[in-house]
Amino acid sequence: MFSRLCHLCTIVLLSLSAVIAARYPSFGTIQTTKSAGVLNAVINNTFSPINLFDQHVMADLGNLIEELQANDTDVRVVVFSSGNKDFFFPHIDSNSLLPGYESPLPKFDPGNPNLSFPVALVWNITQLPQATIAVIEGRVRGIGNEFIMSCDMRFASKSPSVEFAQIETSLGRTTGAGGAMYLAHEIGRGRTFEYVLSSKNADAVTAAQIGWINQAFDTSTELHDYVQKLAARIALFPAQGIIATKKGINAVSRPPIDVLIQLAQNAYAELTQTPIGRDLTNKWLRVTNNQSLSAVELNYGDGEDIIELLP
Amino acid sequence: MFSRLCHLCTIVLLSLSAVIAARYPSFGTIQTTKSAGVLNAVINNTFSPINLFDQHVMADLGNLIEELQANDTDVRVVVFSSGNKDFFFPHIDSNSLLPGYESPLPKFDPGNPNLSFPVALVWNITQLPQATIAVIEGRVRGIGNEFIMSCDMRFASKSPSVEFAQIETSLGRTTGAGGAMYLAHEIGRGRTFEYVLSSKNADAVTAAQIGWINQAFDTSTELHDYVQKLAARIALFPAQGIIATKKGINAVSRPPIDVLIQLAQNAYAELTQTPIGRDLTNKWLRVTNNQSLSAVELNYGDGEDIIELLP
Amino acid sequence: MFSRLCHLCTIVLLSLSAVIAARYPSFGTIQTTKSAGVLNAVINNTFSPINLFDQHVMADLGNLIEELQANDTDVRVVVFSSGNKDFFFPHIDSNSLLPGYESPLPKFDPGNPNLSFPVALVWNITQLPQATIAVIEGRVRGIGNEFIMSCDMRFASKSPSVEFAQIETSLGRTTGAGGAMYLAHEIGRGRTFEYVLSSKNADAVTAAQIGWINQAFDTSTELHDYVQKLAARIALFPAQGIIATKKGINAVSRPPIDVLIQLAQNAYAELTQTPIGRDLTNKWLRVTNNQSLSAVELNYGDGEDIIELLP
Numbered sequence: 001m002f003s004r005l006c007h008l009c010t011i012v013l014l015s016l017s018a019v020i021a022a023r024y025p026s027f028g029t030i031q032t033t034k035s036a037g038v039l040n041a042v043i044n045n046t047f048s049p050i051n052l053f054d055q056h057v058m059a060d061l062g063n064l065i066e067e068l069q070a071n072d073t074d075v076r077v078v079v080f081s082s083g084n085k086d087f088f089f090p091h092i093d094s095n096s097l098l099p100g101y102e103s104p105l106p107k108f109d110p111g112n113p114n115l116s117f118p119v120a121l122v123w124n125i126t127q128l129p130q131a132t133i134a135v136i137e138g139r140v141r142g143i144g145n146e147f148i149m150s151c152d153m154r155f156a157s158k159s160p161s162v163e164f165a166q167i168e169t170s171l172g173r174t175t176g177a178g179g180a181m182y183l184a185h186e187i188g189r190g191r192t193f194e195y196v197l198s199s200k201n202a203d204a205v206t207a208a209q210i211g212w213i214n215q216a217f218d219t220s221t222e223l224h225d226y227v228q229k230l231a232a233r234i235a236l237f238p239a240q241g242i243i244a245t246k247k248g249i250n251a252v253s254r255p256p257i258d259v260l261i262q263l264a265q266n267a268y269a270e271l272t273q274t275p276i277g278r279d280l281t282n283k284w285l286r287v288t289n290n291q292s293l294s295a296v297e298l299n300y301g302d303g304e305d306i307i308e309l310l311p
Numbered sequence: 312m313f314s315r316l317c318h319l320c321t322i323v324l325l326s327l328s329a330v331i332a333a334r335y336p337s338f339g340t341i342q343t344t345k346s347a348g349v350l351n352a353v354i355n356n357t358f359s360p361i362n363l364f365d366q367h368v369m370a371d372l373g374n375l376i377e378e379l380q381a382n383d384t385d386v387r388v389v390v391f392s393s394g395n396k397d398f399f400f401p402h403i404d405s406n407s408l409l410p411g412y413e414s415p416l417p418k419f420d421p422g423n424p425n426l427s428f429p430v431a432l433v434w435n436i437t438q439l440p441q442a443t444i445a446v447i448e449g450r451v452r453g454i455g456n457e458f459i460m461s462c463d464m465r466f467a468s469k470s471p472s473v474e475f476a477q478i479e480t481s482l483g484r485t486t487g488a489g490g491a492m493y494l495a496h497e498i499g500r501g502r503t504f505e506y507v508l509s510s511k512n513a514d515a516v517t518a519a520q521i522g523w524i525n526q527a528f529d530t531s532t533e534l535h536d537y538v539q540k541l542a543a544r545i546a547l548f549p550a551q552g553i554i555a556t557k558k559g560i561n562a563v564s565r566p567p568i569d570v571l572i573q574l575a576q577n578a579y580a581e582l583t584q585t586p587i588g589r590d591l592t593n594k595w596l597r598v599t600n601n602q603s604l605s606a607v608e609l610n611y612g613d614g615e616d617i618i619e620l621l622p
Numbered sequence: 623m624f625s626r627l628c629h630l631c632t633i634v635l636l637s638l639s640a641v642i643a644a645r646y647p648s649f650g651t652i653q654t655t656k657s658a659g660v661l662n663a664v665i666n667n668t669f670s671p672i673n674l675f676d677q678h679v680m681a682d683l684g685n686l687i688e689e690l691q692a693n694d695t696d697v698r699v700v701v702f703s704s705g706n707k708d709f710f711f712p713h714i715d716s717n718s719l720l721p722g723y724e725s726p727l728p729k730f731d732p733g734n735p736n737l738s739f740p741v742a743l744v745w746n747i748t749q750l751p752q753a754t755i756a757v758i759e760g761r762v763r764g765i766g767n768e769f770i771m772s773c774d775m776r777f778a779s780k781s782p783s784v785e786f787a788q789i790e791t792s793l794g795r796t797t798g799a800g801g802a803m804y805l806a807h808e809i810g811r812g813r814t815f816e817y818v819l820s821s822k823n824a825d826a827v828t829a830a831q832i833g834w835i836n837q838a839f840d841t842s843t844e845l846h847d848y849v850q851k852l853a854a855r856i857a858l859f860p861a862q863g864i865i866a867t868k869k870g871i872n873a874v875s876r877p878p879i880d881v882l883i884q885l886a887q888n889a890y891a892e893l894t895q896t897p898i899g900r901d902l903t904n905k906w907l908r909v910t911n912n913q914s915l916s917a918v919e920l921n922y923g924d925g926e927d928i929i930e931l932l933p
Contacts, residue, residue: 252496
């Protein structure tokens with residue numbers, strides 16, 4: 001029923017964008033619908049067959065986040081889902097790591113001069129005045145996982161296309177937006193080391209068992225029904241309590257920003273530009289055929305065979 | 312066997328109160344028995360059908376805590392349980408939030424001038440020289456949950472009357488004694504956001520699965536047997552090791568006191584006095600018939616129907 | 623297959639010790655084999671029937687750790703296991719707590735003047751440039767558990783000989799190398815209090831359920847197969863990413879060193895030298911027949927009967 005409703009009322013970022021002029025170019029990769037205090041945001045990067053977290057998505061997310069920051073009463077819950085059922089977000093666009101790459105976006109976030117643009121995006125999600133929920137169908141890797149960890153809650157379907165991974169160590173990097181640090185809080189130190197150092201996939205059932213996500217559902221319908229009911233319930237409550245409660249929980253469970261800048265963001269930036277890091281970026285772009293819909297993107301993190309292609 | 316023993320040897324706060332004169336008025340809401348280093352404290356607020364965490368309970372808890380602070384060898388374990396099998400503690404007395412409310416208790420704890428009286432009570436439980444165990448039968452909500460989170464350990468029966476919730480967000484507040492912060496350490500960031508922002512109930516089985524409580528037991532007898540054995544075992548050991556171990560664990564797992572004061576206690580105080588907060592306090596007192604034994608108190612946090620009465 | 627290979631290629635600390643001269647006397651309690659970036663280190667204290675964590679093991683660990691600190695590319699994963707299938711590590715040598723005890727080792731680590739030698743050993747494991755994995759067969763108690771908690775990952779077999787405990791509270795002490803603090807991050811505050819204050823055993827299945835270890839396996843073969851595959855996979859990746867990722871995870875999940883020094887190491891040192899602490903050390907040496915292979919060492923932490931022998 002939910003999916004039927006969805007087809008009827010899809011509106012491209014209209015209700016909110018009336019309020020604030022978009023600061024970044026708009027690419028239409030996020031479709032939003034709003035009803036009774038809940039904003040559903042479906043992310044579908046039509047420029048990429050694998051829903052790449054690239055400049056198009058980042059620009060649209062930047063605009064959406066700025067609108068949400070300014071709207072602390074009308075919208076009380078934001079639900080992020082993916083329009084591509086094979087990929088929620090596979091990872092960042094590795095082209096952005098190549099020398100001479102030019103983006104239409106600023107390198108650093110104007111509101112957070114110490115935070116690079118993608119790191120600022122996910123950091124700012126943690127402090128939105130709304131409750132935020134990630135509804136996961138499809139693969140979640142790299143900054144895709146950092147995106148969902150920055151949301152307040154995470155729910156997934158048990159579809160085999162759902163896989164969670166931080167793949168940076170396999171590429172000679174570390175998790176640049178603090179993904180490993182958020183995981184350490186959710187799944188403990190030992191399991192974080194296991195998944196992040198090995199860059200392997202967790203399926204939805206395992207992820208729910210160890211606390212990576214809140215819950216896994218047998219079907220897409222059950223997943224969406226549960227989340228829409230939860231969102232509708234939270235949206236009944238005054239914004240003032242939601243905002244204050246988020247601040248309190250963040251203060252004791254979010255990585256400290258200076259630690260995140262130094263040991264995630266800056267370490268990532270440095271490692272991607274070492275000879276080893278540059279070599280692996282080039283190899284990655286080659287074996288993925290520039291991040292096209294391929295066996296590598298579909299199955300990376302599953303078996304040793306694919307991993308061994310790389311380093 | 313334990314329950315039979317209990318009926319035989321109930322003593323109203325005598326063994327300990329010989330040591331120290333009670334600082335606060337005594338209301339007899341806590342019955343204590345002591346044996347072989349274990350103090351069993353049964354809380355039964357005879358002024359309230361729902362075992363309200365009100366001035367009577369707070370005064371008696373204040374006296375008990377002061378006695379325990381001074382007794383660091385004779386008693387090595389304290390077991391808190393409820394004499395009301397439907398309610399462990401439902402929440403604070405909302406009348407205390409009304410303008411002009413007068414309590415026989417000081418507003419701030421004399422030993423902790425930055426801590427309001429109820430916040431000081433639960434904070435001081437965390438640093439008692441004794442091991443502390445909450446044995447949960449009946450509903451635990453609001454400051455009731457903050458009370459059990461401040462104990463070292465939590466065990467519950469699987470009775471349907473056992474429900475855990477932080478309900479403050481639904482009333483436009485935040486958890487004033489740090490309940491959400493303790494939960495973030497126990498059940499992770501994502502599940503804390505889910506339960507606290509939605510103000511919904513967790514049953515005992517779920518609570519044990521996600522780490523909210525240590526363990527859930529099929530029957531009341533199994534629950535009490537397990538806890539009494541555990542308490543008796545800990546009470547065999549010297550106080551010096553219990554005290555030092557508690558300090559070490561607290562140092563890495565308890566919310567920092569300045570964060571708790573600012574983002575829990577003070578945020579709560581502020582939000583309860585906004586127009587929205589005052590309106591919801593009045594509505595709460597109305598729909599609960601001044602916190603009487605009612606469907607709202609029994610089932611709050613279960614279904615959307617009751618929630619919708621409110622805001 | 624793994625165990626057969628192991629018998630063929632055992633080399634006593636040769637490959638690495640060519641690089642650096644050993645700083646401490648060598649006792650041959652650690653046998654190492656290296657292959658494709660993975661160092662397998664089997665600990666077998668032939669001076670003790672219970673694989674005591676004594677001066678012999680500590681000297682050999684000290685040498686191994688110094689070699690690993692200097693080798694940040696050739697070895698990328700270290701796997702620690704026990705040559706004694708009944709005991710991984712039972713605890714520290716209690717003789718070292720007696721007045722006048724003399725060790726061939728320095729009292730404080732030369733590289734960490736604030737850390738006693740055993741505390742420095744396990745602390746330094748956390749910051750090795752290699753991924754570290756503990757493969758657990760046999761009992762793990764006291765500093766043995768602190769050793770495995772200092773490793774990045776922990777895997778065990780479900781053999782009845784596998785038991786995990788921090789037994790210090792039962793001896794009037796606290797966990798001197800931060801074991802309780804690491805546990806609080808992995809299994810939560812409530813369960814840490816339960817296990818550490820009661821000094822009781824957790825079996826492998828329970829330990830995996832609550833997050834004390836990563837996973838428990840039905841057989842020794844499955845355990846070793848899983849770990850060797852995991853180690854081989856991580857060893858494919860460049861050291862630079864492993865090192866950076868470990869730094870990030872450590873920064874948010876390891877007890878702060880000043881807290882560990884004050885509330886673990888120094889509290890332990892103080893409590894072992896009180897009259898109660900000295901009395902319990904003497905009793906311990908007596909009931910264990912100086913830590914020989916006995917019912918106490920095999921079953922300590924299981925039943926109240928043995929505990930009651932002691933205090």
